[in-house]
Amino acid sequence: MTLTSMLKATTAATLVFAASAAFADSHASHPDTGEALATEQTFTYRVGDESPSYDPGVAEDVDGSAVVRDLFEGLMNQDAEGNLVPGVATGYEVSEDGKTYTFTLRDNAKWSNGDPVVAGDFVYAWKRAAAPELASPYAWFFELMSIENAAAVVAGDMEPSELGVSAPDDLTLVVSLSQPLPYFPQMVTHATTFPVHKATVDAFGTDWTTPENMVSNGAYVMSEFVPQEKLVRTRNEMYWDNENTIIETVTKLVITDENIALTRYLAGELDQTDVPAGQFPRLSAERPDEAISVPSACSYYYTINMTDTTNPALLDVNVRQALAMAIDRDVIVEAVLAGGQKPAYTFTHWATAGFETPDTPMASMTQDERNAKAVELMTAAGFGADNPLDVSLIFNTSEAHRSVAIAVSQMWKQTLGVETELGNQEWQTFLETRGNQDYEIARGAWCADYNEASTFLDLMQSDSGYNDAKYSSPRVDELMAEAKTSENPQAAYTEVEQIIAEDMPIIPVYHYAEVNMQSADLGGWPFTNFEQNWYSKDLYKIAE
Amino acid sequence: MLSFIARRLAVAIPTLLILVVLSFVLMYAAPGGPFNSERPLPPAVLANIEAKYGLDQPFWKQIANYVVGVVTQFDFGPSFQYKDRSVNDIIAQGFPVTLTYGAWSFVVAAVVGISLGAAAAIKQNSWLDYMAVGFTIGAQVLPNFVMAPILVLIFTLWLGWLPGGGWNGGQWENLILPVIALSTSYMASIARITRSSMLEVLNTNFIRTAQAKGLSPSRVIFRHALKPAMLPVLSYLGPTFVFMITGSVVIDIFFSTGGIGRFFVDSAFNRDYSVIMGITILVGSMTILFNLLVDVLYAWIDPKIRY
Numbered sequence: 001m002t003l004t005s006m007l008k009a010t011t012a013a014t015l016v017f018a019a020s021a022a023f024a025d026s027h028a029s030h031p032d033t034g035e036a037l038a039t040e041q042t043f044t045y046r047v048g049d050e051s052p053s054y055d056p057g058v059a060e061d062v063d064g065s066a067v068v069r070d071l072f073e074g075l076m077n078q079d080a081e082g083n084l085v086p087g088v089a090t091g092y093e094v095s096e097d098g099k100t101y102t103f104t105l106r107d108n109a110k111w112s113n114g115d116p117v118v119a120g121d122f123v124y125a126w127k128r129a130a131a132p133e134l135a136s137p138y139a140w141f142f143e144l145m146s147i148e149n150a151a152a153v154v155a156g157d158m159e160p161s162e163l164g165v166s167a168p169d170d171l172t173l174v175v176s177l178s179q180p181l182p183y184f185p186q187m188v189t190h191a192t193t194f195p196v197h198k199a200t201v202d203a204f205g206t207d208w209t210t211p212e213n214m215v216s217n218g219a220y221v222m223s224e225f226v227p228q229e230k231l232v233r234t235r236n237e238m239y240w241d242n243e244n245t246i247i248e249t250v251t252k253l254v255i256t257d258e259n260i261a262l263t264r265y266l267a268g269e270l271d272q273t274d275v276p277a278g279q280f281p282r283l284s285a286e287r288p289d290e291a292i293s294v295p296s297a298c299s300y301y302y303t304i305n306m307t308d309t310t311n312p313a314l315l316d317v318n319v320r321q322a323l324a325m326a327i328d329r330d331v332i333v334e335a336v337l338a339g340g341q342k343p344a345y346t347f348t349h350w351a352t353a354g355f356e357t358p359d360t361p362m363a364s365m366t367q368d369e370r371n372a373k374a375v376e377l378m379t380a381a382g383f384g385a386d387n388p389l390d391v392s393l394i395f396n397t398s399e400a401h402r403s404v405a406i407a408v409s410q411m412w413k414q415t416l417g418v419e420t421e422l423g424n425q426e427w428q429t430f431l432e433t434r435g436n437q438d439y440e441i442a443r444g445a446w447c448a449d450y451n452e453a454s455t456f457l458d459l460m461q462s463d464s465g466y467n468d469a470k471y472s473s474p475r476v477d478e479l480m481a482e483a484k485t486s487e488n489p490q491a492a493y494t495e496v497e498q499i500i501a502e503d504m505p506i507i508p509v510y511h512y513a514e515v516n517m518q519s520a521d522l523g524g525w526p527f528t529n530f531e532q533n534w535y536s537k538d539l540y541k542i543a544e
Numbered sequence: 545m546l547s548f549i550a551r552r553l554a555v556a557i558p559t560l561l562i563l564v565v566l567s568f569v570l571m572y573a574a575p576g577g578p579f580n581s582e583r584p585l586p587p588a589v590l591a592n593i594e595a596k597y598g599l600d601q602p603f604w605k606q607i608a609n610y611v612v613g614v615v616t617q618f619d620f621g622p623s624f625q626y627k628d629r630s631v632n633d634i635i636a637q638g639f640p641v642t643l644t645y646g647a648w649s650f651v652v653a654a655v656v657g658i659s660l661g662a663a664a665a666i667k668q669n670s671w672l673d674y675m676a677v678g679f680t681i682g683a684q685v686l687p688n689f690v691m692a693p694i695l696v697l698i699f700t701l702w703l704g705w706l707p708g709g710g711w712n713g714g715q716w717e718n719l720i721l722p723v724i725a726l727s728t729s730y731m732a733s734i735a736r737i738t739r740s741s742m743l744e745v746l747n748t749n750f751i752r753t754a755q756a757k758g759l760s761p762s763r764v765i766f767r768h769a770l771k772p773a774m775l776p777v778l779s780y781l782g783p784t785f786v787f788m789i790t791g792s793v794v795i796d797i798f799f800s801t802g803g804i805g806r807f808f809v810d811s812a813f814n815r816d817y818s819v820i821m822g823i824t825i826l827v828g829s830m831t832i833l834f835n836l837l838v839d840v841l842y843a844w845i846d847p848k849i850r851y
Binding site for chain 1: 574575576577579580581582583584585586588589591592593595596597622625626627628629634637638692693696697700701704707708709710711796797798800801802806807810813814815
């Protein structure tokens with residue numbers, strides 16, 4: 001080694017040492033919990049498929065939204081419990097009539113190129129996302145938020161400039177609603193409402209979301225993106241709260257096969273991955289600190305076609321009741337899925353905020369009682385051993401759906417003598433069959449758009465586009481309309497659930513759980529956030 | 545020969561056109577559409593999207609616009625699924641990946657397969673022959689979707705030598721497992737075809753003549769036997785090469801390589817019409833091109849063949 005190269009090496013070593021010392025200085029331990037932090041702060045996780053878009057206005061899926069929440073910051077964020085905490089806005093005020101929200105923006109929020117984040121950026125982003133030109137699949141979200149003129153803007157009947165949002169000055173954003181909406185503030189944590197940088201969008205068009213072009217205002221910037229392989233984000237030095245960000249690099253890997261992903265997790269390549277169905281008991285016995293099951297905001301159900309294209313027997317409420325009762329949900333969640341899911345006797349997920357699961361007759365019986373009752377109902381409907389009911393049950397192609405369907409058809413067979421014809425269909429075909437009421441019984445699932453019971457129960461309204469049973473109850477419609485503006489809608493929700501339990505247009509089967517393997521040294525994961533809205537800026541790696 | 549090539553190329557254009565029209569019709573005949581989802585979009589939103597992608601136009605006009613775009617500007621249109629990307633972007637990113645691991649797999653399969661098959665034929669009924677036959681049978685019954693997870697289990701989890709997936713711009717570490725998984729069963733087929741073809745050639749009169757002349761065994765094999773023995777192998781290699789470089793969905797799914805095979809299959813499930821069409825045309829053109837190439841090589845190897 002020559003003197004100069006030695007000098008270089010020593011200098012480099014000193015620099016590295018100084019840098020890590022500086023790092024250790026700022027983040028030797030977590031500022032809140034005091035846990036010692038690891039020197040390498042990276043987070044690598046698995047998703048099953050590439051997301052359609054990372055443009056906040058266009059993003060539509062759960063995994064894509066998680067990336068957008070890191071890259072961009074909206075008015076408000078959620079904390080680990082799902083409560084609202086300030087984002088770009090420091091807070092908001094509501095007018096007397098509940099129809100005007102005024103957000104105050106912080107003055108130190110910056111885009112990754114150094115420009116300040118101003119109220120006009122939100123106004124631009126919202127109008128852009130609602131406008132027909134962008135054709136965002138989430139444009140309807142502004143209607144859901146009850147923003148004034150949203151429906152007309154989306155339909156192209158009004159100019160985007162008519163949308164009920166304005167910026168009287170750089171730090172004030174005023175939103176006008178067409179009706180009071182008690183949970184409106186919850187909705188500004190959704191990616192569709194995040195700001196975008198107009199100059200960048202104008203300059204690059206649809207290419208503005210590539211790592212080279214993107215200007216963003218979140219805690220991270222996109223540093224590398226290879227579709228169907230990986231997306232890497234690194235901390236945004238311009239972020240107003242950058243000094244409290246601990247994780248340096250977040251990597252999302254697309255790994256389609258769950259079992260390969262699990263192998264790679266076990267080999268230490270990943271910090272987090274999903275647990276394939278049925279493997280949770282084994283993994284939680286082997287690695288109790290890492291196998292984690294938490295409630296996740298979706299409900300699994302069978303929907304019954306109630307139009308005249310159906311099996312006429314299914315129009316008899318006794319038959320629907322009998323089929324619902326004869327499903328032993330404990331067997332499904334404990335033996336078939338085995339991942340901490342919960343049996344469902346209501347449509348609304350049990351863990352939904354502010355929702356108290358109402359008592360339904362079926363929920364309080366034992367399975368033996370349910371079976372006995374089911375046989376009684378079936379006999380009353382005129383079916384029995386010598387005259388068995390034949391039904392068909394369709395589901396979209398998936399191992400888990402098949403297992404559940406087989407178990408259910410066996411239960412129907414054993415308890416009621418029902419002959420079930422199972423049919424699996426490829427996803428698009430399935431959607432069309434179900435949407436056209438070309439089925440008798442079909443699998444369904446619904447995931448919450450926001451943490452409030454109406455996100456589920458809205459489906460039971462006669463005019464809901466997602467009501468594949470074509471169920472119609474004037475009382476349910478009335479109650480749901482009432483609940484929209486009510487300060488305390490629980491009574492309405494209880495009654496709706498009771499009506500559904502009586503009419504049984506859908507048979508709730510189970511409430512989902514999110515089942516993951518996650519490194520024991522990953523801190524800050526918001527397990528108690530029901531919507532699983534996580535922010536990389538709140539995560540950290542604990543020193544081993 | 546030149547007129548043969550010209551004739552074949554002239555036929556290729558109508559072939560491709562038929563392929564385009566047929567795929568277009570089949571695609572539209574399949575139930576569902578690119579913007580169907582579990583949550584049906586409100587009519588106003590759907591109308592905006594359909595207008596943006598030209599799906600509100602009559603069917604014949606969509607086909608015509610598409611063909612004109614492809615022919616005049618080489619523009620395959622925007623992806624319906626990946627909203628920030630065009631089909632050209634997707635092919636430009638995915639095809640080089642597939643080409644890289646596909647070409648390597650082809651080289652490995654061809655070189656190892658031919659050597660193994662030829663060696664087994666020359667040393668017929670020796671331990672080498674038995675081993676080669678055993679290997680080829682084993683490798684052919686082991687499909688790559690079984691092999692891929694086993695390789696990851698062994699080399700990533702147990703030995704910790706190689707990454708269990710990813711591409712990283714084509715680093716050699718990321719290349720090894722996909723190449724093994726993709727090439728093994730082809731290698732086995734090539735070895736078997738080479739072996740039986742070589743055995744046949746070695747028993748012909750002209751080889752016996754060459755041996756009788758007193759030529760060295762290596763000269764007999766390389767100079768006289770190998771070339772005619774390659775003919776059946778070659779007709780297998782042509783389609784295999786196209787198959788390998790146009791994508792293996794199994795490799796892309798198990799090793800997260802981001803190649804074109806994954807996009808092709810996904811686009812069919814997602815009814816991402818423009819991506820289906822783009823990749824169909826790419827694969828179709830490749831198939832036509834390499835079949836032509838094989839025919840030309842045939843004539844070069846076997847002077848008896850005339851076009």
